Every structure is written in structure tokens, then in C-alpha cells.
Amino acid sequence: MSNTPHDNLHARFQLAFSGFQLETDLQLPGSGVTALFGHSGSGKTTLLRCIAGLQRPDSGFLQVRGQVWQDSAQGVFLPTHQRPLGYVFQEASLFPHLSARKNMDYGRKRAVQAANDAELAAIVDMLGIGHLLDKIPAQLSGGERQRVGIARALALKPQVLLMDEPLAALDLKRKQEILPFLEHLHRELDIPILYVTHSPQEVTQLADHLVVLEAGRVVASGALAEVLTRLDSPMAQGKEASSVLQVKVWDHEPEFHLSHVGFAGGVISLPYQQATAVGTPLRLRIDARDVSLTLQQPAQTSILNVLPASITGMAQPVAGQVMVRLNLGGVPLLAHITQKSASVMGLRVGMAVFAQIKATAIV
Ligand SMILES: Nc1ncnc2c1ncn2[C@@H]1O[C@H](COP(=O)(O)OP(=O)(O)OP(=O)(O)O)[C@@H](O)[C@H]1O
Structure with a gap:
């Protein structure tokens, strides 16, 4: 039995690859941005993949805002396409021959649950892409493509938004351009956003909650201001503390x-x-x-x-x-x-x- 409050996200996973073990038991807030921070190879992407159902752990329990998506003890495992989630990667991977609008519609038509036209208009507005809708990806900058990719993910009305280093492939100027839109998302969306990053600046600018992973284990999880300043946290060790x-x-x-x-x-x-x-x-x-x-x-x-x-x-x-x-x-x-x-x-x-x-x- 889980005692997760109904608006939270509870993710408990155990998984072993050769040379790496993921062992997490996380209770995360049901809204706002949770940054997942940790060195390369600490298990951030593997954790997101487990939440998405793309990676099946040896044992796991996942409850998102009152809905059990996975419970290995009960033999419950929702496949990825039945999990109402949005996944945004480093690169937007849009269909190159489709306009921004058609890229968004493509997912909407196939989804169990999708934004209606008015909701989509609000998403387009939130990401500032109204003037880009008839362009194909090759006519967009990296930052614009990423914004379209985020809109496409949100058009599926996700219960959780997973973002795996969404700014990592962008240069500094594009990063600065897109950050205000992410801040906007953060204020407007009432769903949990799990945000993987290596950048302390993105953590301090966007996150409310911070999870620090080390070698597959959670070494700190809590309110941003608290975890950032924990003297045993890796973020409090370096020059960027x-x-x-x-x-x-x-x-x-x-x-x-x-x-x-x-x-x-x-x-x-x-x-x-x-x-x-x-x-x-x-x-x-x-x-x-x-x-x-x-x-x-x-x-x-x-x-x-x-x-x-x-x-x-x-x-x-x-x-x-x-x-x-x-x-x-x-x-x-x-x-x-x-x-x-x-x-x-x-x-x-x-x-x-x-x-x-x-x-x-x-x-
Ligand atoms: N399918 C797999 N099979 C075997 N080992 C894997 C597999 N996927 C990931 N790993 C290993 O699991 C560990 C964690 O990888 P993961 O990609 O989750 O780390 P990360 O924290 O996201 O790293 P980065 O910041 O570099 O993206 C690594 O040692 C990786 O080699």
C-alpha cells in the first residue's frame, strides 16, 4: 500500500544494469519543476525512462496524482502509450516534412487524450510560436524547434512532463531565449515537470524542488533553497555554489x-x-x-x-x-x-x- 498524497508523484524503482544500479524512492510534488541533477551516468535519464515506461525496472511502483501506472507487486504496468505524459528530449525530433502545426496535430490525433483547439491555442500562445505554425522544422532555429517540441508534448494533455536536458543542444543565446518560455510554463501548468539538467543556472532559475542523484541513488531531495545549500550536496561544493x-x-x-x-x-x-x-x-x-x-x-x-x-x-x-x-x-x-x-x-x-x-x- 502506498500512502502517497493524491496530488503527488511517487516513483520507487530498482533496476540493475551491469555495473550500474538504480535504486530510488522519490515522493515529488504534484506541480512545479523538479530538477534532476547529477553527474554523467548517475541515472537521470534511466529514471525518466522508467517513469515513461520505456525502461522496465526489476521492481517498481509509480503513482502519478492518484493514478497507479505501475506496481510490480500487483503485476500492474501501463505501457508507454497508455501513460499520459509528455517527453521532451535534447533535440525536438519533429517530422521534417510537416509544418509545426501538423507536427502538433500528428500526436493529437493519435492520443488517448489531447488538447482541444482552444487549449492548443493557449499552448501555442504560452510558447510564443503562433507565427511559426506554417513553417517546417528546417525553417526554424534550434530554440524554436524546441518550443514546438514542447508544445507538441503539451498538446497531449500530459499528467506529467519529462524534460531531458531540453536546452543542452542550444547555444547560450538560444538558451537565454527559451528560458523565459520555460518559466512561463512553470507558472501556467498545474502538472509536475521533471527536468534533467547539468546546468546549475537552469536549476536555480527554474526549479522548485531539487533531486540530486549519485550512482543511481538519491542523495538529496527537497525544496530548492534547502537542497542547494546543503553542505553535503555536490552543488554546494563547487565554484558555482x-x-x-x-x-x-x-x-x-x-x-x-x-x-x-x-x-x-x-x-x-x-x-x-x-x-x-x-x-x-x-x-x-x-x-x-x-x-x-x-x-x-x-x-x-x-x-x-x-x-x-x-x-x-x-x-x-x-x-x-x-x-x-x-x-x-x-x-x-x-x-x-x-x-x-x-x-x-x-x-x-x-x-x-x-x-x-x-x-x-x-x-
Ligand atoms: N540499456 C542500458 N543497458 C545497460 N546499461 C545502461 C543502459 N542504459 C543506461 N545504462 C547505464 O546506466 C548508467 C546511467 O545512465 P543514464 O543515462 O541514466 O545516466 P545520466 O545521469 O542520464 O547521464 P548523462 O548525464 O550523461 O545523460 C550509465 O552507467 C549507463 O551506462
């Missing part, structure tokens, strides 16, 4: 080209967010390297953001460097400092400090 803060726009100071945002840990100043009204929620990524620590509140400093914090953990990812986990009014934040500074300041867990955050460092 960062934290995410959910904040609200407080007010603007256009004469200084600044905006001020608030969260439980205080108020932060950042470059002017001209287009955002007071009260708008924002997500800030703060690189651990852009946070420094001081024991006393500095009287005069060019750094605008000095927030009281307490140290909740310390780790040494590499010799000479220390990653400090801070608590700012209940919100975790990482600071990456030198071992010498940590030693000179006598930093230890439980100490009260001030976190200095460079305003320009905030995205």
Missing part, C-alpha cells in the same frame, strides 16, 4: 538605479528592476563567492547589503576554502570564503555574524 532567495519588491530608487527587495532575513538592494511593480515576487540567485562575512556591522562600507545571520554549518570543499552555511531569518544562504579568513575570524557553528552581499552580484 549559490543560494536562491524568494523575495518581494519593496520599493525603487531610480535616482541611484536601485531597487530594494524584502524577505524574512531583511532587505536587499539590487540593480534597478524597472519593469517590476512593488509587491512582485522575485527569485534571486546569490553566488556563494559574492557573500563575505564580518563580525561587526561595518560603519562605513561600499557594500549596501549587510544582514545579520548565524552560522549553521561549515565545510571545506577544497583545501584553503571554506563554505559557510548561514541562517538569515530562517532562510539559508551560502558564503564561500578562504580558510584563512575563517581562521582569523574564529568562525564556528552557532556564531552570530553579518553577511555582506554585493548588490551587483544579484540576478
Whole structure:
């Protein structure tokens, strides 16, 4: 028996290839983006393939929003074509001779469940592809093809959307173009999106929930802000270690080209967010390297953001460097400092400090 809440996704799989074992028992939220992060070969694609029914595990249980799709103990295994899911790969694999519109219709006509014309119009709108519908794939850029591929997946009214490195084949410019559409999807869709990526930037920009896989096992699974800042998480080890803060726009100071945002840990100043009204929620990524620590509140400093914090953990990812986990009014934040500074300041867990955050460092 499973005690999965009905709107969640519960995926428990055991599978052995020669030299690799997947063993997961994941309870994921029933909406929002769950990023699956892990080194090459950690089992991310295999996990998605198990969810899609493309890979049959030795034993498995899968329940998606109250529906059991698979239960090896009961001999239940829905084949892929009976699972209401969308799968988006690195490359959109559209039919080359069909227009974008016909590519979307092709899947719709054959599906058990598909979007009606009004729903399809909303999907087209959400992905900004209305002007591309009569073009064939060769007339589209890589990013546009990917957007059509996502629309085609959504046209099947999936209960879950699986995305396997959907931006990996695109150059930086195309990535930047498509990310706002993915953010839009995230806000509009009320289904779970499982998103495989190697990119910490995509994780911090899109994910609500983060699962870290290592050698086929889940080493961390939880809310993004929490897992990102766990000192034992691989994401908190490297140069790209960062934290995410959910904040609200407080007010603007256009004469200084600044905006001020608030969260439980205080108020932060950042470059002017001209287009955002007071009260708008924002997500800030703060690189651990852009946070420094001081024991006393500095009287005069060019750094605008000095927030009281307490140290909740310390780790040494590499010799000479220390990653400090801070608590700012209940919100975790990482600071990456030198071992010498940590030693000179006598930093230890439980100490009260001030976190200095460079305003320009905030995205
Ligand atoms: N059909 C298969 N038969 C045997 N071994 C397989 C099979 N599919 C995957 N593997 C192995 O399982 C392991 C996990 O592969 P998987 O593709 O899931 O990793 P990944 O985390 O998605 O990697 P990447 O980030 O490189 O895409 C690898 O060691 C791979 O070689």
C-alpha cells in the first residue's frame, strides 16, 4: 500500500544494469519543476525512462496524482502509450516534412487524450510560436524547434512532463531565449515537470524542488533553497555554489538605479528592476563567492547589503576554502570564503555574524 498524497508523484524503482544500479524512492510534488541533477551516468535519464515506461525496472511502483501506472507487486504496468505524459528530449525530433502545426496535430490525433483547439491555442500562445505554425522544422532555429517540441508534448494533455536536458543542444543565446518560455510554463501548468539538467543556472532559475542523484541513488531531495545549500550536496561544493532567495519588491530608487527587495532575513538592494511593480515576487540567485562575512556591522562600507545571520554549518570543499552555511531569518544562504579568513575570524557553528552581499552580484 502506498500512502502517497493524491496530488503527488511517487516513483520507487530498482533496476540493475551491469555495473550500474538504480535504486530510488522519490515522493515529488504534484506541480512545479523538479530538477534532476547529477553527474554523467548517475541515472537521470534511466529514471525518466522508467517513469515513461520505456525502461522496465526489476521492481517498481509509480503513482502519478492518484493514478497507479505501475506496481510490480500487483503485476500492474501501463505501457508507454497508455501513460499520459509528455517527453521532451535534447533535440525536438519533429517530422521534417510537416509544418509545426501538423507536427502538433500528428500526436493529437493519435492520443488517448489531447488538447482541444482552444487549449492548443493557449499552448501555442504560452510558447510564443503562433507565427511559426506554417513553417517546417528546417525553417526554424534550434530554440524554436524546441518550443514546438514542447508544445507538441503539451498538446497531449500530459499528467506529467519529462524534460531531458531540453536546452543542452542550444547555444547560450538560444538558451537565454527559451528560458523565459520555460518559466512561463512553470507558472501556467498545474502538472509536475521533471527536468534533467547539468546546468546549475537552469536549476536555480527554474526549479522548485531539487533531486540530486549519485550512482543511481538519491542523495538529496527537497525544496530548492534547502537542497542547494546543503553542505553535503555536490552543488554546494563547487565554484558555482549559490543560494536562491524568494523575495518581494519593496520599493525603487531610480535616482541611484536601485531597487530594494524584502524577505524574512531583511532587505536587499539590487540593480534597478524597472519593469517590476512593488509587491512582485522575485527569485534571486546569490553566488556563494559574492557573500563575505564580518563580525561587526561595518560603519562605513561600499557594500549596501549587510544582514545579520548565524552560522549553521561549515565545510571545506577544497583545501584553503571554506563554505559557510548561514541562517538569515530562517532562510539559508551560502558564503564561500578562504580558510584563512575563517581562521582569523574564529568562525564556528552557532556564531552570530553579518553577511555582506554585493548588490551587483544579484540576478
Ligand atoms: N540499456 C542500458 N543497458 C545497460 N546499461 C545502461 C543502459 N542504459 C543506461 N545504462 C547505464 O546506466 C548508467 C546511467 O545512465 P543514464 O543515462 O541514466 O545516466 P545520466 O545521469 O542520464 O547521464 P548523462 O548525464 O550523461 O545523460 C550509465 O552507467 C549507463 O551506462
